[in-house]
Amino acid sequence: MNFKEARILVASDGHTNSELVSKLLLEEFELVHLSWDESRIAADFEKYRPQVLVLAFETLELAERYYLGLFRQSQIVHTMPHRTLLLCNKEDVRRAYELCRKEYFDDYVLFWPMVHDTRRLCMSVLLALRALSSITQSPKVADIAAHVRQVGDLEGVLDRSMAEGAARIDITDHSLRMASEELGDVIEGFADLLAGDLPGSVPSAADAPAVSAGQSQRAKAAPRLKEVENAMTPLREWLDGVKVAVAPPLASARNLQSLAADHRPLVLVVDDDEFQCKLLARLLDTKRYELMFAHSATEALAALRRCRPSLILMDVMLPDMDGVEVTRRLKASPAYAMVPVVMITGQSERNVVQASLQAGAIDFVVKPFDRERLCAKVSHYLQLD
Template sequence: MSANKNILVAAEDVDDTNIVRELLCKEFDQVFISTDPDKAVQDFEQHSPAVLVLAFPTLARAQSYYLGLYRLSARAHAHPHRTLILCNKAELQEVYSLCKKDHFSSYVLFWPLGYDATRLGMEVHHALRQVALNEAETPTTSEFAAQARRIAGLEALLEMSLTQGSEHIAAGQQVVEQSGDDIRVALDGFASRFSTQGQQQLREAEGVDISVLELLQSEFARLQTEQIDVHLRTASSALQPVSDWAKQFRQNMAPEMESVRGLQQLTETRKPLVLVVDDDAFQHKLVARLLKDAGVELMFALSSQEAMAAIHRRRPELIFMDISLPDLSGIETTRRIKAIESFASIPVVMITGHSKKDVVVESLKAGACDFVVKPFDKAVLLKKFSTLLHME
């Protein structure tokens, strides 16, 4: 499937929008515009842009448009895209700060009109490239680390299987040797009946000629030496190649197991990524302090919009989601995360200050798997981390 290269320019002034569109059309083929606020959602969902250019004259209007799009569109949050905001010099520092927080992907100092038009094209190229990379079906770091942890158990499994196989081979050899001893004892007992004393007893009891007895005794001795012993040795030696194979297999696998151990060491340096979504920055600091030795990497978001941007940037292995967020509720945000196929398997734990039944029910319906109540208890947090991240 070809990469999405659609570009949508959103603004309220038609003339400004057309100027931006003409600049972009010099380098890009699929450039569309959206100037009617009542059709903002319709335009976005119709064109499904890889890059959304916000060409509003002020930051406040750009924020209002994008927040409205996020709240009203059922697809904007799930559709992979990059957002470029065109700003003026007076708002440059604030825009820069918002981009650092992932409210927007990047910015261009554009107003007064065309202040840095060349950089606009370059930023769009970068944005399209990033979207194409994100859409490529390559494993994320988290997914790779999870698979590596499973592979790391291969060495122990192979070693256990080889040990069990060697034990079975040794047991089989012992059985063959014991069977040989038992057969020899039985034959010796049977042959003893044809000893001098046995012959005398048989001759007196049965009247058998002694020459016949001597012949039978000789035949049994030959049978044991030339037939039974040979077959027992053959059976025993037949197990030896299997034993040799097991030893050789262990030797051949040694370099591969060394690679597995190296992969395991690399995996251990990569900590599981956990996203904490809470509109209270103090709670971020508190969680970071409580979990500083938990063996996980933390990233934080203050709102639903920040959380979705963070997830699209780096896929976490676990999400802690506050019920109350400033833009969308934690329940609705969880529902939207679970609606995206590539994120649906991420476990979400709801953060709440209460445990009302309706909140619990709605959270579970949205896809949450567990709850944690404020104020945070370190032992409880660590237990949930260990269980959900399979770190025990």
């Protein structure tokens, strides 16, 4: 990544603040854009597609409101890899730290009032770009583990295919041997008939050339029949050679599979009810998979920028955006379209079921939870059965 040409968007509640921040950033970066019109939150973000979003608001409340509005209005913000940098004043440092620790934002800089270390802003943007570069260029562990599991299945497929091939060779070998024996019997009988060896057969002098020809053909046929019997030997040797050749790669695949087994799938639970989250943590089999919790749609979408879960348990009723809409947005993104979403609901209305299925959900779990059914569904969609 060419950091100098990285796309940076400075969002602010006023032209003065955004110009000030922009001036400092332009000393290091070339593509710095400004956004201070609240009505163009989503439009500016989607137009400039920033890799680093600098939130230069007077208060943290305004920064939080902006980012929440961005997730509500933009259809693609959660699909675009970017880092968020929060500018704060001395009174809000503790709060900024808590927000970043909870991963609502990625980092913060003490900026108001202006401090002597003005280069700190550029340094923080550089660090954000480096972190983003490592995330986007490195394959996700979950994806690697999934591919390794598929490679591990190759051994079983190969064993079954080779066993089937060996069985077919045996059948063909048996058929050739039977045909060889039958053909040999026919030639022998014909030759014996011509030679007068069969009871009641008396060859005449006129039959002498035919007898000689029959004996000659029998002599020629014998090695040919032996060749037919031995025709399967090279094929068997080839099959044994294949087994020897693939043994080292399969051993490596087994080792990778054992390593992949140590990586547990991630289940993202999106529910604003703290009690329900604690209950799910107790009910689910956390020895087989990891749990991550998000208590709002915004928090969930922000979490998806940093990780890719193997399964999402999505509550229908959320404080900032309903679970059906969040599911619809995820399914519209190629990055998350294949992640299964199971809705959590205490409602059984037909319209909720239909809307969720149309949005892309694959199943439901209904409150109050049935532990056995809940764990069975999670294991099924994680392919742990």
